[in-house]
Amino acid sequence: MAAAQSTSHSKSGFKYKKRRHLSRELVLQGIYQWRVAGSDASFIETQLRDTSLFPKIDESFFSELLRGVLKNATMLEQHIQPCLDRSLTDLSPIESSILLLSTYELIYHLEIPYRAIINEAIELAKTYGGTDGYKYVNGVLDKLAAQLRTIEIQSLAKKKIEPAS
Known part of the structure; x- marks a missing residue:
């Protein structure tokens, strides 16, 4: 019984991740179009809502990302x-949109x-970007993460060097 619950939970976790990934794909299309x-943000959002992919996404995550990126560009x-x-x-519109x-x-x-x-950014760049664009995106985001997520990165580094109890 516990195994069945675990499997069910992991499937729902997979669905959640897939819905989020598809949301990012649509948001990427919207940023690219913008x-x-x-194009106007509300026009882009309306247009993307009419795609066949839309019913498969996390709608609130999609809306928040698209509006947030365009508002804070x-x-x-x-x-x-x-x-x-x-x-x-000077970057390709796909790479700059992913960033x-x-x-x-x-x-x-x-x-x-x-x-x-x-x-997720690397996967988007591999799917939609140029041949080695994902490598560039990865390098830039590594630098950004070091600046924007310092505490998270330091915490992970400490966990790696602490001796096992």
């Missing part, structure tokens, strides 16, 4: 730019481990 076409860019070796505008999304999550979603945020 950056490339300059200038501030997010100010965090990202010092970690780049070129201007943010905006992930930086927003690093700042405003402390309940999500920074490693999970970076892993």
